[in-house]
Amino acid sequence: MIKVTVNGQEHSWDGDPSLPLLWYLRDEVGLTGTKFGCGKALCGACTVHVEGAAARSCITAMSDVDGQKVTTIEGLDPHGDHPVQKAWREVNVPQCGYCQAGQIMQAAALLKDNPHPSDGDIRDTMSGNICRCGCYQRIEAAVRLAATGA
Amino acid sequence: MHGNIVPPIENVSRRAILRGMGITAGLVLAAPVLSRPGMAAYNTGAGAMPHGTVNDPRVFVSIAPDGIVTILAHRSEMGTGVRTSLPMIVADEMEADWTRVQVRQAPGDEVRFGNQDTDGSRSTRHYLMPMRQVGAAARMMLEAAAAKRWNVAVTEVTAANHEVVHTATGRKLGFGELANDAAVQPVADVSRLRLKDPKDFRYMGKGQVGIVDLHDITTGKAMYGIDTRLPGMKYAALARPPVTGGKLVSFDATEAMKVSGVENVIEVQGWPWPSKFQPLGGVAVIARNTGAAIMGRDALKVVWDDGANAKYDSVSYRTELEDAARKPGLVVRNNGDAEAALKSADKVVVGEYYLPHVAHVSMEPPVATAHVADGRAEIWAPVQSPQGTRDDVAKTLGIPVENVTVNVTLLGGGFGRKSKCDYALEAALISKTIGAPVKVQWTREDDVRHDFLHTVSAERIEAGLDKSGKVIAWRHRSVAPTIASTFAAGAKHQAPFELGMGFVDMPFDIANVRCENPEAAAHTRIGWFRSVSNIPHSFAVQTMVAEIAQQTGRDPKDMLLELIGPARIVDIGAGVKDLWNYGEPVDSYPIDAGRLRRVVELVAEKGEWSRKVPKGHGLGIAVHRSFVSYIATIVEVAVDDKGQLSVPRVDTAIDCGTFVNPERIQSQIEGAAIMGLSLAKYGEITFKDGRVVQGNFDDHPVVRIDEAPKITNVHIMPAAPDVPPSGVGEPGVPPFAPALCNAIFAATGKRIRSLPIGKQLEPA
Numbered sequence: 001m002i003k004v005t006v007n008g009q010e011h012s013w014d015g016d017p018s019l020p021l022l023w024y025l026r027d028e029v030g031l032t033g034t035k036f037g038c039g040k041a042l043c044g045a046c047t048v049h050v051e052g053a054a055a056r057s058c059i060t061a062m063s064d065v066d067g068q069k070v071t072t073i074e075g076l077d078p079h080g081d082h083p084v085q086k087a088w089r090e091v092n093v094p095q096c097g098y099c100q101a102g103q104i105m106q107a108a109a110l111l112k113d114n115p116h117p118s119d120g121d122i123r124d125t126m127s128g129n130i131c132r133c134g135c136y137q138r139i140e141a142a143v144r145l146a147a148t149g150a
Numbered sequence: 151m152h153g154n155i156v157p158p159i160e161n162v163s164r165r166a167i168l169r170g171m172g173i174t175a176g177l178v179l180a181a182p183v184l185s186r187p188g189m190a191a192y193n194t195g196a197g198a199m200p201h202g203t204v205n206d207p208r209v210f211v212s213i214a215p216d217g218i219v220t221i222l223a224h225r226s227e228m229g230t231g232v233r234t235s236l237p238m239i240v241a242d243e244m245e246a247d248w249t250r251v252q253v254r255q256a257p258g259d260e261v262r263f264g265n266q267d268t269d270g271s272r273s274t275r276h277y278l279m280p281m282r283q284v285g286a287a288a289r290m291m292l293e294a295a296a297a298k299r300w301n302v303a304v305t306e307v308t309a310a311n312h313e314v315v316h317t318a319t320g321r322k323l324g325f326g327e328l329a330n331d332a333a334v335q336p337v338a339d340v341s342r343l344r345l346k347d348p349k350d351f352r353y354m355g356k357g358q359v360g361i362v363d364l365h366d367i368t369t370g371k372a373m374y375g376i377d378t379r380l381p382g383m384k385y386a387a388l389a390r391p392p393v394t395g396g397k398l399v400s401f402d403a404t405e406a407m408k409v410s411g412v413e414n415v416i417e418v419q420g421w422p423w424p425s426k427f428q429p430l431g432g433v434a435v436i437a438r439n440t441g442a443a444i445m446g447r448d449a450l451k452v453v454w455d456d457g458a459n460a461k462y463d464s465v466s467y468r469t470e471l472e473d474a475a476r477k478p479g480l481v482v483r484n485n486g487d488a489e490a491a492l493k494s495a496d497k498v499v500v501g502e503y504y505l506p507h508v509a510h511v512s513m514e515p516p517v518a519t520a521h522v523a524d525g526r527a528e529i530w531a532p533v534q535s536p537q538g539t540r541d542d543v544a545k546t547l548g549i550p551v552e553n554v555t556v557n558v559t560l561l562g563g564g565f566g567r568k569s570k571c572d573y574a575l576e577a578a579l580i581s582k583t584i585g586a587p588v589k590v591q592w593t594r595e596d597d598v599r600h601d602f603l604h605t606v607s608a609e610r611i612e613a614g615l616d617k618s619g620k621v622i623a624w625r626h627r628s629v630a631p632t633i634a635s636t637f638a639a640g641a642k643h644q645a646p647f648e649l650g651m652g653f654v655d656m657p658f659d660i661a662n663v664r665c666e667n668p669e670a671a672a673h674t675r676i677g678w679f680r681s682v683s684n685i686p687h688s689f690a691v692q693t694m695v696a697e698i699a700q701q702t703g704r705d706p707k708d709m710l711l712e713l714i715g716p717a718r719i720v721d722i723g724a725g726v727k728d729l730w731n732y733g734e735p736v737d738s739y740p741i742d743a744g745r746l747r748r749v750v751e752l753v754a755e756k757g758e759w760s761r762k763v764p765k766g767h768g769l770g771i772a773v774h775r776s777f778v779s780y781i782a783t784i785v786e787v788a789v790d791d792k793g794q795l796s797v798p799r800v801d802t803a804i805d806c807g808t809f810v811n812p813e814r815i816q817s818q819i820e821g822a823a824i825m826g827l828s829l830a831k832y833g834e835i836t837f838k839d840g841r842v843v844q845g846n847f848d849d850h851p852v853v854r855i856d857e858a859p860k861i862t863n864v865h866i867m868p869a870a871p872d873v874p875p876s877g878v879g880e881p882g883v884p885p886f887a888p889a890l891c892n893a894i895f896a897a898t899g900k901r902i903r904s905l906p907i908g909k910q911l912e913p914a
Contacts, residue, residue, distance in 0.1 A: 022441070032376070033371065073369065131824075137820050
């Protein structure tokens with residue numbers, strides 16, 4: 001039996017321990033904010049926080065999160081007002097919006113570790129997250145805004 | 151556990167609007183109509199689309215007693231902002247306060263809503279005026295209701311900001327208070343509609359309104375196709391024939407059934423090639439969650455019959471296309487005598503260009519949920535063509551179309567892939583077989599390997615110059631498998647809608663022009679990809695312009711303006727038999743050389759074409775008319791000594807006529823630069839032994855943030871309200887790659903004639 005805390009709520013899973021966390025969250029728990037994009041940690045759409053660090057849930061097995069705390073986009077802020085979320089809205093970042101939960105979770109993890117990232121830091125850290133619509137200019141601006149207020 | 155399961159999209163037909171303007175069977179107008187007298191009207195091709203347009207407010211607008219105005223969005227949202235822009239037009243015209251407007255997505259039903267095919271950069275182009283008419287008619291119904299209540303003449307009342315005011319007395323009634331009475335007012339004939347004066351627009355043209363889904367997107371609540379959950383729903387992943395036209399011989403599900411969570415394995419019907427949008431067929435693994443379904447699918451042992459395309463090989467196919475481009479082909483445009491003029495030319499510049507297959511790879515891979523029971527089908531899917539999906543589901547299941555409901559979710563990207571509903575048909579077939587709701591999930595590898603790919607193309611242009619360097623002859627051959635091959639066996643020539651994308655409608659002021667289209671057989675599913683054949687055609691034409699400039703020692707921008715020639719309406723005349731013109735009438739949407747010139751001049755000015763750039767940097771320019779918009783791009787590139795390129799700056803000028811949402815125009819153009827850079831740097835799908843070689847973002851990369859242009863400046867040409875609106879979603883893509891490659895030439899002296907750029911710039 002695997003025990004995992006998702007957004008502060010404890011869950012247990014007695015199914016396949018190799019099931020990727022992504023599908024557990026989406027299909028078994030019903031938290032669909034975390035998205036599927038590649039299944040191989042290549043695009044970042046499935047990014048969540050495991051013990052506060054950004055993780056690609058598509059290659060994270062349930063057995064890897066036994067006893068750990070997972071935060072998804074739904075749990076990032078109770079009102080959806082994390083500084084990164086607010087900045088995203090201020091800059092009108094999304095086009096289709098599909099990758100944005102992963103982008104926001106990655107950016108939030110970045111700012112937690114590095115509250116004052118350089119432009120290079122932003123580009124390096126965010127380069128694991130693909131946006132096919134091409135919102136990159138605004139993603140960079142929004143991360144900067146969240147970090148500096150400007 | 152989160153047990154609550156909410157279908158993501160409310161089916162409007164079931165929604166009981168007890169008060170307010172009910173959703174009723176609406177008046178259907180099949181043709182666009184004229185605006186008020188005194189304002190120049192324009193015609194569009196909307197009336198020629200299936201089911202035309204509808205401009206009845208009772209179809210699109212309802213008002214609740216609390217004043218909340220609900221506006222239906224009937225086009226699919228895939229990132230263009232259309233779910234915001236069209237309702238915003240209605241709100242503006244009806245004087246609704248945007249903060250008291252909610253937007254709901256319409257299901258597929260073109261008889262009620264008019265055409266819903268969200269493609270071809272048509273939404274604003276075809277619906278700006280009908281949506282204004284919807285809003286104006288709703289406003290007039292509210293005004294009539296208020297006048298009746300006060301027993302005054304309707305001319306004495308005015309709707310403003312969500313209420314109607316009696317001017318003389320200052321009395322006011324809110325929209326909610328008037329909803330019941332307004333609903334029974336007659337809908338004004340379109341000839342009697344009073345449209346707002348554009349100077350009074352509060353939302354249109356301002357760019358101040360955020361997209362309606364912004365909060366939901368940033369909090370993970372926005373519902374895409376992948377997010378549908380239904381009671382008792384199963385999850386499916388499929389093994390499909392690896393070669394287009396192949397079919398299932400046998401399968402062994404023993405190992406798949408051992409995967410924890412797998413419940414069932416079934417065969418799924420396929421269709422003979424060319425299979426249109428029908429499923430490819432194969433084997434479906436049904437499971438309790440998506441992860442188990444995928445693991446089960448991967449454990450299947452399947453034997454395929456590869457069929458007629460088993461030898462498709464991109465290396466030899468390229469040679470075939472290039473050979474064909476060196477020989478005469480079907481003449482699709484002929485003005486003057488290009489053959490003779492080439493012979494008599496003082497100099498002939500020849501360019502041969504190659505552009506490979508490209509995959510859409512929207513971030514949300516194809517996915518659909520279906521519930522088929524009791525002779526009815528309900529679909530939840532991210533589709534660009536809701537009515538087309540409905541028709542195809544009905545046909546595939548053999549049930550009446552009235553028994554099919556297609557709920558349109560948000561699309562996690564589309565780019566043309568989601569105009570083809572094969573994934574929804576798979577879900578319908580599987581749900582029918584297993585007798586339960588099912589979600590079919592494609593993996594990224596499924597998406598890349600079973601796409602309806604962008605065509606692959608060889609382009610050859612010969613330009614004949616006289617002694618003064620003036621271009622007197624132009625012969626362009628374009629060879630590419632056609633989208634028509636997905637529908638008709640043996641189609642080998644580009645269809646008018648492909649020829650008309652920057653090839654036969656080439657606007658240059660050259661006396662002798664000949665366009666030829668030699669045959670090309672298709673060996674995989676070819677489909678629409680954002681901006682479609684404009685990509686190869688504009689790459690060839692705009693690279694050729696720079697090559698001529700180079701060989702005659704002229705500035706590429708000046709060369710471009712010289713070739714465009716004086717401001718005029720370009721008349722190709724008898725040179726082309728069926729000039730497509732994006733389905734638009736030429737009186738409203740002519741090929742306007744003046745507008746083409748002006749975007750070049752605008753981008754040259756704002757983009758500082760004459761600026762000096764550092765060593766290793768270069769500037770390139772390209773212009774292209776597509777989807778009846780005019781768009782010019784300047785790219786600054788930097789190439790280092792290892793041949794790695796970066797893009798410090800992009801400037802794009804767009805003339806899309808009158809426009810609604812400049813902020814979303816900007817985002818579309820920013821995104822088009824990224825997509826253009828992706829296809830120029832990396833975009834290539836290759837085949838070996840009939841199979842797609844690539845599978846995921848590791849071997850089919852797309853541009854990431856660290857290689858994105860540092861800045862894309864967007865310059866929107868102001869337009870009078872009587873200039874017809876034109877496309878925005880697609881036109882940004884075609885000029886990017888040629889502008890980039892022209893910039894690379896300026897930076898390095900290396901001419902890129904074949905995409906992707908790949909390793910071409912690396913030192914030998």
